[in-house]
Amino acid sequence: MKSRYPIMTRARPLALALGGAALAAAALAGCSDATGKAAPAVAGAPPVSASVVVEKTIAETQEFSGRLEAIDVVAIRPRVSGYITAVNFKPGSEVKNGDVLFEIDRRPFQAEADRATAVFDAARAKAELARLELNRAEKLVADQAISQREYDERAAAWKELDASARSARAQAEAAKLNLSYTRVISPITGRVSKAEITLGNLVDSTTVLTSLVSQDRIYAGFDGDESTYLRLAERAHGGKPVVVRAGLANEDGFPHEGKLEFVDNQLDTRTGSVRMRAVFANKDRDMAPGLFARVQIRGDQREELLITDRAVGTDQSHKFVFVVGPQGKAQYREVTLGPIVDGLRVVRHGLKPGETIIVNGLQRVKPGVPVTVQNVPMLASAATSKKE
Structure with missing residues (x-):
C-alpha cells in the first residue's frame, strides 16, 4: 500500500536540515x-x-615562604654556682638591657671578696714598707754606709712583695667580679621566656635559667631559586639595597617593608635553592620568631x-x-x-x-x-x- 503522505514524509528531514543550517549561519x-x-x-x-x-x-615580583628569626637569641646561664634567691621578671615580659633577672645567694661570695680584699691590703702594706726601705738603702749605699749586696737584697725584697701585692689585688678583683655575678642581668633588650629554674634551686654555669630574644628588628629567612640568586646576588653582595616585603598568616598583602640582608655564598645542589634573609623593623612587636611569613621581592620595571x-x-x-x-x-x-x-x-x-x-x-x-x-x-x- 502506498503512503498517503509521500511528499511530506520526504520534505520534513530536508526542512529541518535547512532550518538548522540557517540557525548556525545566524x-x-x-x-x-x-x-x-x-x-x-x-x-x-x-x-x-x-x-x-x-x-x-x-615590576615583576617573586613570592617565597619563610620563617621569622630573632636577630639576637640568648640562653641565660649563671656564671657562678649557688642557690637562687630571687626571680625578678614575669614570664613572657619585655626586659631591658641591664635588668636583674635572677639573684643567687651572695653571702659566700661577699665573704670571699672581703677576705681577698684584706689579703690585698696586707700585701700592699708590706710592699709599701719594702719600697721605703729601698729608698733609704739608695742613700746609704751612695754614702757607702751599707754594702751593695745589702742594697740588692732590699731591692729584690721590694720586687717580690710588690708582685705579691699585685697578685692579691687580682684575686680581690676576681672575688668582687664573682660577687657581681650573683646578680644575673639581661645582656640585651628583648622578650624573656619562662624561668626554667625556680626559687631555692642550686645552679651552676651549665644550667640554663631562661632564654631571651630581641624584638626591635627581626629576620625573615627563606629559600630562593637559582634565577633569584642570579638576579639578586650581585646587588646584595655589592651592598645595593633590595626591597623586600612580608606578610603574616593573618594579614592581607605584604604590609611589612624591609631589605635583603643576606644571600648565601652557594646553592644547595640537592634542592637547587639558596638561603636568603631579610631584616624588618618590628616596632609594633607583632612579628615573633618562628612565625610563618610570606616574603615578596619586587624586581625592576620592564x-x-x-x-x-x-x-x-x-x-x-x-x-x-x-x-x-x-x-x-x-x-x-x-x-x-x-x-x-x-x-x-x-x-x-x-x-x-x-x-x-x-x-x-x-x-x-x-x-x-x-x-x-x-x-x-x-x-x-x-x-x-x-x-x-
Whole structure:
C-alpha cells in the first residue's frame, strides 16, 4: 500500500536540515569582535574566543615562604654556682638591657671578696714598707754606709712583695667580679621566656635559667631559586639595597617593608635553592620568631607580555597556546611562563606583541585548522583573580 503522505514524509528531514543550517549561519553571523563588528565566518570552522596579547610595563615580583628569626637569641646561664634567691621578671615580659633577672645567694661570695680584699691590703702594706726601705738603702749605699749586696737584697725584697701585692689585688678583683655575678642581668633588650629554674634551686654555669630574644628588628629567612640568586646576588653582595616585603598568616598583602640582608655564598645542589634573609623593623612587636611569613621581592620595571591562564594548555611537560595566524588558522605555540601579575600570567618566551591568542574553546581547536574568531578583552581567569 502506498503512503498517503509521500511528499511530506520526504520534505520534513530536508526542512529541518535547512532550518538548522540557517540557525548556525545566524549564530556565526552574530559573532562580533570587541568593536561590535562581526568577524568573518569560515565554513566548518569551530567558533572560539580570542584576545590580543597584553603588553605592559610591570615590576615583576617573586613570592617565597619563610620563617621569622630573632636577630639576637640568648640562653641565660649563671656564671657562678649557688642557690637562687630571687626571680625578678614575669614570664613572657619585655626586659631591658641591664635588668636583674635572677639573684643567687651572695653571702659566700661577699665573704670571699672581703677576705681577698684584706689579703690585698696586707700585701700592699708590706710592699709599701719594702719600697721605703729601698729608698733609704739608695742613700746609704751612695754614702757607702751599707754594702751593695745589702742594697740588692732590699731591692729584690721590694720586687717580690710588690708582685705579691699585685697578685692579691687580682684575686680581690676576681672575688668582687664573682660577687657581681650573683646578680644575673639581661645582656640585651628583648622578650624573656619562662624561668626554667625556680626559687631555692642550686645552679651552676651549665644550667640554663631562661632564654631571651630581641624584638626591635627581626629576620625573615627563606629559600630562593637559582634565577633569584642570579638576579639578586650581585646587588646584595655589592651592598645595593633590595626591597623586600612580608606578610603574616593573618594579614592581607605584604604590609611589612624591609631589605635583603643576606644571600648565601652557594646553592644547595640537592634542592637547587639558596638561603636568603631579610631584616624588618618590628616596632609594633607583632612579628615573633618562628612565625610563618610570606616574603615578596619586587624586581625592576620592564616591558612584559601578559595573557590569561585560560589560554594556556599543557602538553606533557610543555606549556602552549594557540595563536590565530593568517587566514584564521590556529597555530600551536610553545611558551615559557613567568609569575602572575595583576591576575594575568607573564610570558617569557613564545609570543610577540600584537599577536592574538585563543582564550576560550581550546578543546575544539587543532593546529592548522581555521577557526571562527570572536574577539574579547584579555581578562584574568576566575581562579587567578580569587587567588590574587
